[in-house]
Amino acid sequence: MLAIKNLSAQVNGKQILNGINLEVKAGEVHAIMGPNGSGKSTLASVLAGREEFEVTDGTVEYLGKNLLELEPDERAREGIFLAFQYPVEIPGVSTINFMKTAVNQVREHRGLETLDAVSFLGLMKEKMKLVEIDQSLLNRSLNEGFSGGEKKRNEIFQMAMLEPKLAILDETDSGLDIDALKIVANGVNKLRSKNNAIIVVTHYQRLLNYIVPDFVHVLYKGKIVKSGGKELALELEAKGYDWIKSEVEVA
Amino acid sequence: MTNASVHSELLDLLTEAVLVQNELRTEAMQVFRKLGLPGNKNEEYKHTPITRALEKGLQLRASFVTGGALPNEDQWKISGLNAYHAVLLNGSLLPEKSFLPSQVTAMPMSKASANLQHVKDNMGTYADFRNDAFAAWNTAAWSDGVYLEIPEAVKLDKPIVIYYLHDSQAGQVKSVTRNLVISGRNSEAAIIEKWCTTGSNTVISNTLSEIVLHESARLNHVVLQSDTDAHIQYLFNQFWQHSGSFLNSHVITLDGGFIRNNTRVALDGENCESHLYGLYLLHKNIIADNHTVVDHRKPNSYSNELYKGILEDQAKGVFNGKIFVRPDAQKTNAFQSNRNILLSDKATINTKPQLEIWADDVKCSHGCTTGQLDEEALFYLRSRGINKDTARAMMLYAFASELLDTVNDAELKNYLDALVSERLHKNF
Incomplete structure (x- = not known):
């Protein structure tokens, strides 16, 4: 589904990614871990098409297409979804209107009929249950005045509505208490299938107790320095990132 | 021709055929002649070159046309x-085209000021004409307008729209109109003002209203500017609030040539409430200036002002908001905010809040922001599959809708919503 080859990127002239190689197949869940400043969020941003990041080298192939050539909205319509670390507050735009527009533009792109108000509401009610989000929240301006947990649940609600092929969760666990974390993880797990893939970007192992990955990659100084199964996350949790750092320095 | 002689010819042209038949007009004419038209050194017109617009737009050697034809209703x-209306054509009220509620006293200003002593007495006592050339010109040279009195406790079922129609097909038009509105105690009314020009010759309009709200009167007032670029407009609305009165003022500017709005509120009583809202969507070469004054003269009143603008192309906007809190006006709450979005490198906004507070126990705040569309928010919308144009329109519409939501009349709100949506290419 996704093939990243030798990807390098910079922001404001500062090199952040230094040759990332990663392959993700349908049905897989990959966790990207690493210390602060290792480039995890940058990788997520580059995949979603955030414009301030400049790709300096490498390629990203997604479902046979050159991903880097696509605009952020084209990527989303092609099935890429980024759950933001810091979801943006947009006064005056309600989540409902925003989602209706998004769902219909995505459906149009996929050659499906657009949803009328009634069927949209039906779909919404079904997906709301997944993350235990209340409709009164969705009637309000997008994320405005939402708590940290509400914002993250809203992200997963949007993911459920848009049914992406490749979802990238950027530090979705940050700022969540254990109950909110469970709700969010539970929502994500219900969306897992053999047809889609998920990349979980996280600093802590905690989230991976609930969203169990098939692969764990450790990012350090803009490079994947270690890959393994889910047990690698546990090892990291036990030994800390210094273990990786010293291993890299020795090598 | 030298600048000075152009200037003096312009003054002559603007005062052509004006009959100065009473003391007030005589004084106002002297003030006008003495002040002259404001140049760019005049602090109140620093970024608003209205004199240059007149020099460019008017033909100094041609007279103004009078009369004209009433365009089709669907144009204006x-x-x-569902509303009452008063119709003026090139500055004269057309009583036979107007439809006003039977509970109000309504007549052409030309008649009211000649026949009603209290109209004569009130004229010029609220709106200061001694420090502004255009206010002086209006006071000296107005030809007609609307006198409206809403009697005590009368609550009007529908708004009253004043339509100022201009026909400049046969030549340039000068339209100097004067209104007096008296909202009686405990009365409730809504007044809307709208301008419409047909013809490509320049129209200079100068509309001045003195609007008095007596004790516990409630008034919704809406200015709707959506005219052609042939129109050079000066507008001055002076509200005067007595105790317990409530004012909602909207100034909505969507199109035109050159616009200067003075919106002034005097809170001359206790427990008054004033809401001043402004929305300007400026494009092409339009210049639009909103000067506002909120003058707290007595204690325990509340005012809130919010003006928002979106500017594109080479449009120029000006916002100047003055708040005065006089020594007597303790326990005043006065708030002001001006927010702007610039969509092009060539669009400009000059914004200036001015607070003068002489009382010590007050709550006042002001703030202004100017920026581009929030890139992070734009990216967020696009990351959900929404294309760039739609995402942009959604955000602009959200910015404008905060103001549209404050319009009480549902029918008017729908009408405005359609105009704003069209301008912002909203198709979501």
Whole structure:
């Protein structure tokens, strides 16, 4: 589904990614871990098409297409979804209107009929249950005045509505208490299938107790320095990132 | 021709055929001649070159045309709005085209000021004409307008729209109109003002209203500017609030040539409430200036002002908001905010809040922001599959809708919503 080859990127002239190689197949869940400043969020941003990041080298192939050539909205319509670390507050735009527009533009792109108000509401009610989000929240301006947990649940609600092929969760666990974390993880797990893939970007192992990955990659100084199964996350949790750092320095 | 002689010819042209038949007009004419038209050194017109616009737009050697033809209703009427209306054509009220509620006293200003002593007495006592050339010109040279009195406790079922129609097909038009509105105690009314020009010759309009709200009167007032670029407009609305009165003022500017709005509120009583809202969507070469004054003269009143603008192309906007809190006006709450979005490198906004507070126990705040569309928010919308144009329109519409939501009349709100949506290419 996704093939990243030798990807390098910079922001404001500062090199952040230094040759990332990663392959993700349908049905897989990959966790990207690493210390602060290792480039995890940058990788997520580059995949979603955030414009301030400049790709300096490498390629990203997604479902046979050159991903880097696509605009952020084209990527989303092609099935890429980024759950933001810091979801943006947009006064005056309600989540409902925003989602209706998004769902219909995505459906149009996929050659499906657009949803009328009634069927949209039906779909919404079904997906709301997944993350235990209340409709009164969705009637309000997008994320405005939402708590940290509400914002993250809203992200997963949007993911459920848009049914992406490749979802990238950027530090979705940050700022969540254990109950909110469970709700969010539970929502994500219900969306897992053999047809889609998920990349979980996280600093802590905690989230991976609930969203169990098939692969764990450790990012350090803009490079994947270690890959393994889910047990690698546990090892990291036990030994800390210094273990990786010293291993890299020795090598 | 030298600048000075152009200037003096312009003054002559503007005062052509004006009959100065009473003391007030005589004084105002002297003030006008003495002040002259404001140049760019005049602090109140620093970024608003209205004199240059007049020099460019008017033909100094040609007279103004009078009369004209009434265009079709669908060109100027607010569609879908159930309302009373007064119609003026090139500055004269057309009573036979007007439809006003039977509970109010309504007559052409030309008649009211000649026949009603209290109209004569009130004229010029609220709106200061001694420090502004255009206010002086209006006071000296107005030809007609609307006198409206809403009697005590009368609550009007529908808004009253004043339509100022201009026909400049046969030549340039000068339209100097004067209104006096008296909202009686405990009365409730809504007044809407709208301008419409047909013809490509320049129209200079100068509309001045003195609007008095007596004890516990409630008034919704809406200025709707959506005219052609042939129109150079000076507008001065002076509200005067007595105790317990409530004012909602909207100034909505969507199109035109050159616009200067003075919106001034005097809170001359206790427990008054004033809301001043402004929305300007400026494009092409339009210049639009909103000067506002909120003058707290007595204690325990509340005012809130919010003006928002979106500017594109080479449009120029000006916002100047003055708040005065006089020594007597303790326990005043006065708030002001001006927010702008610039969509092009060539669009400009000059914004200036001015607070003068002489009382010590008050709550006042002001703030202004100017920026581009929030890139992070734009990226967020696009990351959900929404294309760039739609995402942009959604955000602009959200910015404008905060103001549209404050319009009480549902029919008017729908009408405005349609105009704003069209301008912002909203198709979501």
